[in-house]
Amino acid sequence: MLKAGIRGGMLDRLRRKVASWSTMPALTGPAEGPRSKDRYTSLKTRIFLLIGSLVCIPIVIITVISYVWLQSALKEDFNNQLRGNIESTRQSIDFFIEERISALRFLASSNSFGQLSDDKYLNDIFIKFKREFGELVDLGLIDSNGVQFTYSGPYDLKGKIYSNQDWFNAVAVRGVYVSDVFMGYRKIPHFAIAVKKELPEKGTFCILRATIDMATLNRSLSTFNLKSKDDAFIINGDGILQTQSRFHGNVLERVNIDVPHAKDAVSLHELRQNDGTPFIFGFTTIRNSPWIMGVTVTSNAQSKLLGLLTSDITAIYLALVLMVLGTVANMRITATVVNWIREAELEREEAIVQTHHTGRLASIGRLAAGVAHEINNPLAIINEKAGLMKDLMLMSDEPPDKEKFLGLIKAISDSVNRCRTITHRLLGFARRMDVQHEEIDLNDTIREVIEFLDKEVLYRNIKLDTRLKEDLPRIVSDKGQLQQVFLNIINNAIDAVPDGGVIAVSTEVKGRDMVRVTIMDNGQGIPKDTIKNIFEPFYTTKGKGKGTGLGLSISYGIIKRLGGDISVESEVGEGSTFYVELPIRTVGQ
């Protein structure tokens, strides 16, 4: 029971020891702790955003391109539709005016001046004409002197002289004339159509003039498919409204739009109202008249597109569901990837711990072999001295020679002291394996390492020259790990030099905040093609069973973690020099 308890306690201590190796930050890097959790949370966020970006960016680009393309297509379609509507309405107005002009021309050509100059006859024609075209206000015949010769209509205009009016001259020259709108005596908007009738037999002419109610044109405009904020109107060349406008002024007022020069083809201009609202102004000339038809449309392709999108609620729901599903999938993928990374890092950390453990065991193995040899010598002396005492006691019944026995006992005590020195040195070394940063004397650290190796140096007649700078500043570092590094490098040097070779260890200050340890040997040197690999794990030039290939790799890792640097120069046949540079204050201290 007692033995089992002791064994269990030892096992627990061993387990704790091994566990402490795996949690040594200097060896394993980031451990599983709060900082590690933060790191993985941050990693998760970054991966989530990365995947989200990778998925969303193309979707956003495609959406923007599609939107622009669709908007352009819709705009084109919208404009074409608007052009078509304007063109169609313009054609109906063209047709209306053309029809009136033709009818008036027919009246002029099919009736003689004599008939037309007869009031009753003209009145009959007027009645027929009005029956056919209800919007006719009056009809009159004007002679070449501009005098209203006959008149049929609601006003008393017979005998009125028009010779000084522009329209009379215009029709005399062009043969046909359509006037601007005017209010007339009834204070309702009208316009007049006049055609010239040549009287060749008299060598003169007369003009048949009809006045038409503008309401007819308003009706023609009303065929335009207007929305509540849209408007359609007719203006003359000076921008004076010929028809009532919803938003741009009253009849005979100037329209509040800067009208560009109108062409026969429909023109569309994007303009802004005073409040900044954009609208499209479409306009075109009306043939055989001084008029321009204008249309303003506030709805545009964008609102049409928005309308299209918002009208399809199912598509919006579908997009939202897809976004939610995509986000969930992204979160799952991110969690899986981060778990893979975490597991890979844990495996890597375990491998690093295992590598360091193996390297440490190799160092300890070599150390143990040296220590065993050193301890066995004094033990052998104790063994022989005690054996001799026993021999002397057994050989004779006489009391033993007191002086001789005291001499033998003293030799035994001296040997025990030798053993104690060795075991204490070993314990001091082993104890520091777990010590973290402390203020240390680098020279002492190197001396302690050399003490371990002095027997081997002695046996092989190697000259180990130490030139340790006396006033070297104390540094803050990990003594145990530094001893491991120097033990590795000096052991390598011992292996490299021949019997009677030279190893020189020196220390010096480098710059303001570094110290440098130089370990030089006159061994066989390292070939140039090999030197680049010597700090790689499991790389060894020693024979099978003589080296693990971990010593320099572990040393490199330790020195880097301590904020220092390790480098090597070597010439084949001349030897190698290792430089270990360490900060006087280590990183993070």
Add this chain to the structure above:
Amino acid sequence: MARAKVLLVDDEVEFASTLSERLNIRGYDTSAVYSADAVLNKVRSDIPDVVILDLKMPGASGLDILKAIKQFNPSIEVILLTGHGSEQCTAECESGGAFDYMMKPVEIDSLTEKIEMALGKKQK
């Protein structure tokens, strides 16, 4: 009957001198030398039957001394003493012509047994 001559070679003076005394008590004509340089002179001046040789000596390897002894007189049997044994050590001892090797500290009875075996081989 002449006593068998045993030569002890070890840089640990206390060890070699005491072991020498104990072997003398056990009837061997034992002498000791404490440096590698003195071994061959001693061997030449007073040829031993058996040499008990420390494998690690300052300035020279026990294996080199073994080879030199064997070169001088192959009939001298050499028992190597070492602080720690290994496969490599065994192989080197065999290739060098040593009779056997023993780990320090040695039991005197085991050592005398080995010496007797070495003497037995020599007589054959």
